[in-house]
Amino acid sequence: MRRGGQTMLKNNKWLALALSGVLAVSVAGCGNSENESGAGATGTNKEDKKVKIVFLTPGDGAAKAINPGDRVIAEINNKLGIDLEVKLVPENGFEKINVAMATGDLPDIVTINYPSPSLNQWISEGLLVPLNDYLPVMPTVKEKLEKQLSWTAVNGKYYGYPFIEERSNTTVAYRADWLETLGLKVPQTLDELYTVLKEIATKDPDKNGKADTYGLTGTKSTGFNGSFHFVLYGYGLPHGDWVLDSTGKVAPIFEHPAFKQGVQYLRKLWEEKLIDPEFLLNDTQQREQKFFQSKVGFMGTPLFRHVNRLETSLQKVNPQGKLGFMAPPAGPDGKRGMASAPKGGLFTAVTKNSKDPQKAAKLIEFMLSKEGRSLLELGIEGVHYTKAGDKITYNEEERAKDGFATNGWSHPLAWGSVVWPLTENYLPQTEPQADRAKQSVDIATKNLVPNLLNVTTAEEVEMGSVLGELLNQYYLDMIVGKKEVDAGLAELSKKWRDQGGNKVLEAVNKAYLAQQKK
Structure with a gap:
């Protein structure tokens, strides 16, 4: 049985085959191509060498690939003093990430779904580095964690940045x-x-x-x-x-x-x-x-x-x-x-194998910061776009060279790990009906429950799939007349508890009492 994509690996041959699904869509992050682009040439002195950072993450399904020579990646390398390699799996391709992590050859930074059995296991096995010591160099992350997401800490430690959407569309x-x-x-x-x-x-x-x-x-x-x-x-x-x-x-x-x-x-x-x-x-x-x-x-x-x-x-x-x-x-x-309102989303963390955890943490911070958002959404001013007052003109020819989506949309690294466009209420100035689009978000967000x-307790993560399917079966059977409503609800209450619901209720009642005491 698989839980959240965790799979028992039977032999090295199977592992190599499974891992190829990740590597097939991996992209070199241009750390060695900076000389070709003329930006950020790496020196030969030891102190000038940039730290290699491998980032394994699901991409935005609408995004293009990141190709060698990407100038946005080169700009990030220059700003942070790193040599970034981004390995993208398809959007929601968390099983491929689980397989890659299971090899033991961990990336420096990884994104996984939150909450999930995989994440719980990685924390318990010590595969992730707590960010607490690095929060002084992560002001954007620090503010979000301490003001909005303090409940995501595990025994007082933040093992990554949990992106949980606060708006609705x-x-x-x-x-x-x-x-x-x-x-x-x-x-x-x-x-x-x-x-x-x-x-x-x-x-x-x-x-x-x-x-x-x-x-x-x-x-x-x-x-x-x-x-x-x-x-x-x-x-x-x-x-x-x-x-x-x-x-x-x-x-x-x-x-x-x-x-x-x-x-x-x-x-x-x-x-x-x-x-x-x-x-x-x-x-x-x-x-x-x-x-x-x-x-x-x-x-x-x-x-x-x-x-x-x-x-x-x-x-x-x-x-x-x-x-x-x-x-x-x-x-x-x-x-x-x-x-x-969502209680889950994405979780981006630094692994224990990171060569420089502080620089890895700084990359997460950069992707959330105002400066980083501008770079990933718009690109380099004068290259990918020009600005006159509030008006932005997108240079689509240059943007296409660096993987930007068409019609003013963003770089492949912009979305899918620490933020989505909805979070930022981000639409390019080329977007038709932008006012109506934002109006729909206002209506939807106002009606979030x-x-x-x-x-989300560990017991919910463990039993959620089984109990959710049971609830769904009875719910639909009652709607379409396969079960009478009163009898169906009575049966559901008993079966749901017998199949793990009692265990879950015990855990969530404890969590509720703890929440009330805070």
């Missing part, structure tokens, strides 16, 4: 042109949403003479399906992770009355054929295609950078199509929410 998108066609207002409540979904499913909004439209769609999920969580939050589910029972103890969210009410609402939508019957077969692309192809009217979806892309794609199929987005509808008591606990 997920909210409810809809076919605004359909609402105009049917003479409907944007729904503000769950009752109004039901009425609008009914109209979409029965009144032929695309005017093709066929009864082939559905109100709402979602996507499949490997865990507790989040496509319709806004309904549960509308009925008053107070937290995204846990709830308190009548005695003040931590309990699973499905034992809160709002969960039952939400499932009953969704079951009504299902029985009246207002939900896309194939939503569990959809991946993100298929969900969007149904939206573009006039099969569905509403969907929960990430927006921000995607606002212009979604509307442009819609109008390629339907020239009169309009993308609308809204806050999640309110429930009977006026409560609403869209997504739970808080968590009861700010930590």
Whole structure:
């Protein structure tokens, strides 16, 4: 059984084959190519030699490769006195990182998913260097850790920088042109949403003479399906992770009355054929295609950078199509929410094999600092861009030589280890509909649902997959009528506890009590 990508390596032949998946996408960080670019030539004296820093990290899926001679990497080398080699694995390619770490040939800096069994194991085995001693040279990291992320310390030690997103871009998108066609207002409540979904499913909004439209769609999920969580939050589910029972103890969210009410609402939508019957077969692309192809009217979806892309794609199929987005509808008591605040993300750490832990720590700091963000987002002024007042002109020809994405987007090292564009609310000045994109983030962030606990216990990490799948099975079976709601919830409570839930509840109740004492 694999946990978070940890794999027992059977023999050296298999290990070499697995590791090749990492090396195939590794990129030399241009430490030896600086002479070719004319920047930062390395001297021959021992004191002039730059420290080699190998950085193993998942990249941004939309980013290009880093090639030899990259001038941004050369600039980082000059500023920090290092010889940086970046080894990129595909976005979310954490198993490849686990395999690489298992060889014992550790990089200087590594990024892994947080929380995860892998990270727990690396800390317990002493593979990561605490950053506490280096925080004086990491002012940006120090401020974030001490003011916002102090709860991520393990026995008082920070074993890396945990990037946890504080904003959201997920909210409810809809076919605004359909609402105009049917003479409907944007729904503000769950009752109004039901009425609008009914109209979409029965009144032929695309005017093709066929009864082939559905109100709402979602996507499949490997865990507790989040496509319709806004309904549960509308009925008053107070937290995204846990709830308190009548005695003040931590309990699973499905034992809160709002969960039952939400499932009953969704079951009504299902029985009246207002939900896309194939939503569990959809991946993100298929969900969007149904939206573009006039099969569905509403969907929960990430927006921000995607606002212009979604509307442009819609109008390629339907020239009169309009993308609308809204806050999640309110429930009977006026409560609403869209997504739970994240407790996990990415974790970038210095390993015990680092030749110079302080310089490795300085690289993490640089990528988060104002100076580092400017370099990675814009490049070198006068080379990759020019600036007149607040107006930026992107030199796309020069940017392309150093792996920058097109249309003013960033360097490959900009995202995917310590920050994402959403965190920075970053859009290039070339971005169409930037105002609408940022508006969608404001709406989504305003409707983030808080968590009861700010930590994820080791027991949750260990049992989360099994318990999440069990919850998901019952949740969906109750929505589609395979199980009655009351009986299904009773069965779920028993099975969930028997299959590890009791162990998890013991741990999270201890964590909750400790949190209350702080």
